[in-house]
Amino acid sequence: MTATDPALTALAQGWCALSLLHGRIETHIERALQAGHDLSVREYSLLDVLSRQHNGEGGHLQMKQVADAVVLSQSATTRLVTRLEDRGLLSRYLCPTDRRGIYTDVTEAGLKLLREARPTNESALREALDEAAKSPELVPLVRVVESLPTPA
Numbered sequence: 270m271t272a273t274d275p276a277l278t279a280l281a282q283g284w285c286a287l288s289l290l291h292g293r294i295e296t297h298i299e300r301a302l303q304a305g306h307d308l309s310v311r312e313y314s315l316l317d318v319l320s321r322q323h324n325g326e327g328g329h330l331q332m333k334q335v336a337d338a339v340v341l342s343q344s345a346t347t348r349l350v351t352r353l354e355d356r357g358l359l360s361r362y363l364c365p366t367d368r369r370g371i372y373t374d375v376t377e378a379g380l381k382l383l384r385e386a387r388p389t390n391e392s393a394l395r396e397a398l399d400e401a402a403k404s405p406e407l408v409p410l411v412r413v414v415e416s417l418p419t420p421a
Contacts, residue, residue, distance in 0.1 A: 282406075290410050294397040301393035306386040313390055314339045315349055316358065316383045320375045329364070329372045358382060 295310055302308045308316075318338045322329050330338070336346040350373055353359040358379035364370030375383065398414060401407045 286406050286410055290401055290407050290414075293401055294394060297397035297400070298390060298393040301389050302386060305389045306382060308382070308386055311339060311341065311349060312353060313383070313386055315346070315353065316375055316379055316386075319359065319373055320380060320383055322374070331370065332373075335373070353379065 298313075299310045302310060302313050306313075315335070318330070318335060332343055332346060332350075335350075336343045339346060339349075341349065350359055350361070354361060354373075358376055359373050360376050361371050361373050364372055398411050402411045
């Protein structure tokens with residue numbers, strides 16, 4: 270394959286379009302969440318991921334799993350957790366069966382903020398997708414995002 274190979278060019282163009290769509294969506298949601306709830310996209314994502322934990326087998330996530338879910342390094346995730354803990358939105362405690370493990374839970378204040386921010390996030394996502402659909406090169410990607418099944 271060479272740098273002028275049409276398949277490579279198409280692949281590179283597809284990646285650029287995906288990157289552009291992601292950037293537009295994230296920027297739009299970031300502005301809405303900051304303005305309405307003093308939350309970043311990453312903070313919202315972290316609260317959302319942690320709010321889905323449950324008691325029982327495999328119900329609590331380890332920091333590596335949380336980091337993977339919010340697409341950050343473990344150290345960046347730990348700093349993010351600390352910031353939200355300082356704001357009273359998260360709490361940490363030792364795992365009862367493994368004293369080396371630390372769990373992180375969303376506090377009542379964090380759950381309240383998440384409930385308030387969720388409609389803002391959804392609305393901003395819809396707006397960003399509608400705006401992106403006005404660009405012909407992004408239409409196929411917008412349709413794919415819209416067609417993804419909702420997780421159970």
